[in-house]
Amino acid sequence: MYTTLCRRLARACMWLGIAGIVALICAVSWQVFGRYVLNNTPTWAESLALLLVLYVTMLGTAVGVRDAGHIGLESLLILAPERIRLRMEYLIHALVLLFGAAMAWNCGYLALSVWSYRLPTLWISEGWKYIPAAVAGVLIVLFSIEHLMALAQGREVEPSWN
Known part of the structure; x- marks a missing residue:
């Protein structure tokens, strides 16, 4: 049941990431159109694009942790004896969780500390810049727990796209 929840969360993050990339392309396209065609650059488009990059990147990072798509030194683990390999995998997932x-x-x-400040071009709280990293951190914890549970049960975590 926990694995199903994590898979659904990861898939939701992937769909939100796709929507964020589409919105990012639209914002940048509007900025380019405004600058070169209308000769009137929309100031909000750049700020929105930067904010969307944060959201897409952080959601992708969390899904990368779940699907073990992050950089690892697996070649060293493959050469290690089974007992040491298992302990190292526990350590790696525990460190990622921390x-x-x-x-x-x-x-x-940080988001709470700057919540009263406003982004001048978007008129939203400055805290929205730090929310995606906080959410990604929570997701990384959840996905690391899933990996630790899978290790304890002697199985692998299935990728989100299966």
């Missing part, structure tokens, strides 16, 4: 927790906590704190 990193995700630290990221969620600190970015959430």
